[in-house]
Amino acid sequence: NAGVTQTPKFQVLKTGQSMTLQCAQDMNHEYMSWYRQDPGMGLRLIHYSVGAGITDQGEVPNGYNVSRSTTEDFPLRLLSAAPSQTSVYFCASSYSIGTGGVNEQYFGPGTRLTVT
Amino acid sequence: AQTVTQSQPEMSVQEAETVTLSCTYDTSESDYYLFWYKQPPSRQMILVIRQEAYKQQNATENRFSVNFQKAAKSFSLKISDSQLGDAAMYFCAYRTSGTYKYIFGTGTRLKVLA
Numbered sequence: 091n092a093g094v095t096q097t098p099k100f101q102v103l104k105t106g107q108s109m110t111l112q113c114a115q116d117m118n119h120e121y122m123s124w125y126r127q128d129p130g131m132g133l134r135l136i137h138y139s140v141g142a143g144i145t146d147q148g149e150v151p152n153g154y155n156v157s158r159s160t161t162e163d164f165p166l167r168l169l170s171a172a173p174s175q176t177s178v179y180f181c182a183s184s185y186s187i188g189t190g191g192v193n194e195q196y197f198g199p200g201t202r203l204t205v206t
Numbered sequence: 207a208q209t210v211t212q213s214q215p216e217m218s219v220q221e222a223e224t225v226t227l228s229c230t231y232d233t234s235e236s237d238y239y240l241f242w243y244k245q246p247p248s249r250q251m252i253l254v255i256r257q258e259a260y261k262q263q264n265a266t267e268n269r270f271s272v273n274f275q276k277a278a279k280s281f282s283l284k285i286s287d288s289q290l291g292d293a294a295m296y297f298c299a300y301r302t303s304g305t306y307k308y309i310f311g312t313g314t315r316l317k318v319l320a
Contacts, residue, residue, distance in 0.1 A: 121306050130215075132297055132310040140306060148307065180251065184306070194241070195308065197251035 091116050096181050096198035103171040103205045111166040111201050113181030119196070121184040122164040126150065126177040127200075133180065139164055171205045178202050208233040210300050212311035219288045220319050226273075227283045227314045229298030237303035240274070240281045245295040245313075254296070257281065259303075285316075293318045 097112045115122065123138035125148075135148030139158040153175060155167040164183075168175060182195040209232045219225035231240070242254040257265045257274050264272050269289075273282045285292055298311040 123306070123308075125310075130312055132210075132212075132312040133299075133308075134310070135307060138306055178249065182251075194253045194256065195251075200249045 093117065094181055094183050094196050094198035096179075096201050098201060099199065101201060101203050103168070103203065105171060105173060105205060107171050109168050109171065111168075111179055111181075111203070113164045113166065113198060114162050115164075115181075115183040115196070116162065117183060117185070117196065118161060119183035119185045120161070121193075122158065123148070123182050123184075123195075124154070124156065124164070124166045125180045125182065126175075127180060128177050136166065136179075168203075173205045176203060176205045208235070208300055208302065208309050210298055210309050210311040212298055212314050214314045215312075216315045216317070218317045218319055219285070219292075221288055221290060223288055224284060224286045225288055225316065227285075227296050227298075227316065229281045229283070229311055231279050231281065231298070231300050231309075233279070233300065233302070235302045239301045239303065240272075241299040241301070241308075242270070242272070242281075242283045243297045243299060243310075244292075245297065246291075246293070251297075255283065288318050290318050290320060292316060 094115045124136040125133040137156040139145045179201045181198040184193045184195045211230045238259045240257045244252045255267045269286045271284045295313045297313045300309045
C-alpha cells in the first residue's frame with residue numbers, strides 16, 4: 091500500500107491564481123481530511139469528509155473547496171490564492187470502526203505552498 | 207468548543223534522560239480520545255501514543271508513556287531513555303468520540319542533546 095499520497099510536494103503561486111492539491115489513499119478509508127500547519131499554530135482542520143459525496147467544514151474553511159467523488163480521492167481547491175494561504179498542507183485518512191472506536195489518522199507527506 | 211493547550215514551545219533533554227511534555231485540554235464531553243503525534247524534520251506526522259478517556263490505565267508504548275489525569279484535563283507525555291531520534295515537534299490532539307474532528311495543540315519542539 092502507498093498509504094496517503096499528496097501532490098505536489100512544493101508549489102509557488104501568485105496571488106489570485108487557483109490550484110488543486112491532490113490527495114489519494116489506497117486503504118479504503120472512509121474518513122479523509124485536510125489540515126494546514128502554520129508556525130506556532132499547530133494543525134488546523136480545513137475540511138473533512140466522512141465518505142464519498144459527504145463533506146463538511148472544519149475550523150478554517152474560507153478560501154478552500156473540497157469534493158469527494160470517490161473513496162480514494164479528496165482534492166483541495168484554492169479558488170483565488172492569497173498570501174495568507176502560505177502554509178504546509180496535510181491530508182489525512184482514517185478508517186471507521188463504529189461508534190466509540192479509536193482509529194488513528196494516517197497522514198500524507200504534506201505540500202508546502204507559497205503564495206507571493 | 208474544545209481546546210488543546212501545549213504551554214511549552216520548546217524543551218531540551220540530555221540523551222538517555224527522561225523528559226515530560228505537557229498538554230492540557232478543555233472539553234465538556236465525557237467520552238473522547240487523546241493522542242500524541244511526533245513530527246520529525248521530514249515533516250511526516252507519526253502517531254506516538256493514544257489514550258481512551260474511559261480507560262483509567264495510562265497508555266504505554268515502549269519508552270513512551272502518558273500521565274492521563276481526567277479530572278484535571280491533563281495529558282502529559284513522558285519519554286524515557288531519550289534518543290537523538292526523538293528530536294522532533296510533538297503535538298497533542300483531541301477527538302470527541304463519535305466525531306471525526308481532531309483538535310491539535312500548537313506543539314512542543316523537543317531537542318535531544320548528545
